Amino acid sequence: MPITRARRGPRGQGGAAHVFLIPWWLGLVLVTAVPLLASLYLAFTDYNILSTPEFNGLENFRRMFEDGYFWAAVRVTLVYVLVSIPLQLGFALLLALILDRGLRGLAFYRSAFYLPSLLGTSVAVAILWRQVFGDDGLIDRALSVFGLELGSWLQNPSLSLSTLIVLNVWTFGSPMVIFLAGLRQIPEELYEAARVDGAGVVRQFTGVTIPLLTPIIFFNLILQTIGAFQSFTQAHVVSGGTGGPANSTLFYTLYIYQQGFTNFDMGYASALAWVLMAAIGVVTAVHFVLSKYWVFYGDD
């Protein structure tokens, strides 16, 4: 042990390290660990911030089962994730493949497609979306040319969620940039070898591009899924904080916000938050397990 330490550098780094890590330690304890444990405790209490928390066992979780809003939030969030993520990543991959083939003006297209990702989570774009899909908005006007009179999409419970899905698909630029970086990592020799073996364009795509891109696809899938589960701003602004009409845009995080910071029912909100964390954990774990069957790491 002393030998390796001497080789690595001077002694006494342990002490210095802990000085460097003072902010991190404080953050870990005060901002992460203690709140994490506190929220776990609160999940089993009835607490409205004014009185002291009252332990009530599994009552909060039992209440969820009977809570129509909870189930609406679960349904809305699942539909949002399941529909928007495949579409978003599909667009991202398709555009990355089109742009990768030595096309001129790559920088311009990349920036143009990335711009929506940059702005997509802002309140300003959510406001824009309200008008685009609202009464006499862009979409309403465009569809009326074809004789379709749908009125405001945001007032229509069967259409309102799709506006938010479109908004998420619209931000395909950031996964696209990651795909482009991944495509550039694929060595040209592999394509040459495939061509020598007589592989055509399609065979090169299915035999070289896709397998070597699977780690990137996996990475994007995990990242975007975790992000989508936690979407908040767009639903809040588009529905004016209500999650309406008829709970059709009641994102799960919006429901946590309503319970915790509008009703100040903080025990119940904590329980809801833990269910979200558990759900994200399970989905991520399932992705990792399934990845063994389709993600290709290295040449084994």
Added chain:
Amino acid sequence: MTTATLDSTRTRSRAAARRRIRRDLLKHLGLCAFVLLMLYPLVWMIASSLKPDHLVLTEPGLIPSEITFDNFVEGWHALNRPFSVFFLNSLVVTVGSIIGNLFSCSLTAFALARLEFRMRRVYLAITLVSVMLPMHVLVIPQYIFFSQFDLVNTYYPLLVPKFLATDAFFIYLMVQFIRTIPRDLDRAAWIDGSGPFRTFWYVILPLMRPALVTTTIFTFIWTWNDFFVPLIYLTSPKMFTVPVALNSMVDSESQGGVGMLFAMSLVSLLPVLIFFAVAQKQLIRGIATTGLK
């Protein structure tokens, strides 16, 4: 080779080149059409903000028949306070967050990447796991904590976490970057007698500029756009950041017009757009290497 065959190969290759040009041209046409479709809503917002209010939703087409800046002037004063107040608030929060992240994340990353101590791997693992932790699990106890110290409706809840290295994404980014700096440089510094602090300040920190730039850009964009945290903590209008102020403008939409709302939305995006224009290259590289949004 006879002239005839030479001519025929030339024609053939010329035909192939022509085909390729035609194919690329079609591709460019398709892509440009798609860019236009993607950015159309933004262009529509710009055009509408320049129209007088009665024309915003009635006049089809982008080119305003009448250009006016009234929406910007009136929108700026649509709430009880001028928007300059909210811009200043946003600026304070954003600059504070940038300083906090640069300070705390670089210190942490240096220790995790370069110093030898027990549990280093464990700390690194904790940092990576905390990236995945949804903030909604933490936000309620944090709120209770800050409200017990009477700090709700101040900027402390927004800024303190940044000074405590809680944006683990950036620690990860900086650790990755420091690992690419040759160890010989620190060894040379050690031989010259500098301790860890001097090595950090004089050797590593100047060399990690690209990672610091990426951190600055993303902290700026995320903090500027952030809505959830300011919405929870900032209760009095004089403390509002721009997104919260915009949101409150939506609530009072009946009084104001859509044109004003568009004008102020547009103004709120300007700092991000300017940052994007200036720092495009670093930004794209940042996403490509770390997957930040």
